[in-house]
Amino acid sequence: MGKFKLSVLMCRFKLSVLWSFTKSDDDDEENGECASSVAHVSKRLPLSREMKTSLKTFSDRLIEETEAEGRTSSAQNYAAAVRSFMKFLDEPDIFVSKINRPLLKSYEQWLWNNGVSHNTSSCYMRSFRVVYNKAVEYYRLKNRNPFDAVFTGNDKKEKRVMGRSDIVAIETLDLEPGSDLYRTRDFFLFQFYAACMPFWYVANLKKKYLYDNVIRSPHKLNKSLIFIDLLPPMQQIIERYNDPASEYLFPRLKVVLDKKPSKEYHDFFDHYHLLLNQMGEMAGVQKTLNAYLDKYSYLDDF
Numbered sequence: 001m002g003k004f005k006l007s008v009l010m011c012r013f014k015l016s017v018l019w020s021f022t023k024s025d026d027d028d029e030e031n032g033e034c035a036s037s038v039a040h041v042s043k044r045l046p047l048s049r050e051m052k053t054s055l056k057t058f059s060d061r062l063i064e065e066t067e068a069e070g071r072t073s074s075a076q077n078y079a080a081a082v083r084s085f086m087k088f089l090d091e092p093d094i095f096v097s098k099i100n101r102p103l104l105k106s107y108e109q110w111l112w113n114n115g116v117s118h119n120t121s122s123c124y125m126r127s128f129r130v131v132y133n134k135a136v137e138y139y140r141l142k143n144r145n146p147f148d149a150v151f152t153g154n155d156k157k158e159k160r161v162m163g164r165s166d167i168v169a170i171e172t173l174d175l176e177p178g179s180d181l182y183r184t185r186d187f188f189l190f191q192f193y194a195a196c197m198p199f200w201y202v203a204n205l206k207k208k209y210l211y212d213n214v215i216r217s218p219h220k221l222n223k224s225l226i227f228i229d230l231l232p233p234m235q236q237i238i239e240r241y242n243d244p245a246s247e248y249l250f251p252r253l254k255v256v257l258d259k260k261p262s263k264e265y266h267d268f269f270d271h272y273h274l275l276l277n278q279m280g281e282m283a284g285v286q287k288t289l290n291a292y293l294d295k296y297s298y299l300d301d302f
Helices: 006-012 026-041 055-068 072-089 101-113 118-138 164-171 180-193 199-203 232-240 251-257 263-283
Strands: 214-218 225-229
Touching: 055 072, 055 118, 072 101, 072 118, 101 118, 164 180, 164 263, 180 199, 180 232, 180 263, 199 251, 251 263
Parallel strands: none
Antiparallel strands: 214 225
């Protein structure tokens, strides 16, 4: 992966803070805006028996209208939470009235057993709680507060950093050039070298942002320029995926992201995360790897 000192990355530790995703408004909605949001979904259904309360019907509509309101971050959080819960159930749908404390405790344990950290499972739970609270109001059900039984806080003791040995182990894996694992490693390491640049930014990087071995990328929120030194391994990765006909550095990623929130988009990320964890196991990395590298921080020994 090139002979360079990983200590260079520490010089850009503060830059990683700038790559945080847009804060979701989920917490604000839980503190009083739930009723007004539910009113936007559609006319309230007639009061019916609790059994006729489809979670999928409501969540699909909620996600669609949340996206239409421009609250993309919240819509994606809702979709990810519901999709994860349905995967746990191994069912296409469930009645909202059937969601209770024992079921959520089982779901939480399932997440932990599958390598999901406490903080990540907490994110799922908080987003799912927003969907649930809106659904019970929409369907005029009694809110039994089932999420009181699961962890929805922030575990400050949880270690969320990657060590130098982890990155070296990933860099030195003997992978077949051109394979899915090889491409997965390239994209993962590019994110890391770029001060933990979010996946969305990587996919949207344009060739015109490169100037004199520096990436000058406009920030998603305020359009101010972020400057990232283009390290030798980053340049090598860019050259491997260069397409003269495209204005983007990684056109394949751009094509996939433009298809959200389609099935192809979700299938890509499910497969990408599966490959990341396979790569992590091969490298002996103890952390669960994912595309959201802004959640990691650098160690002092970088």
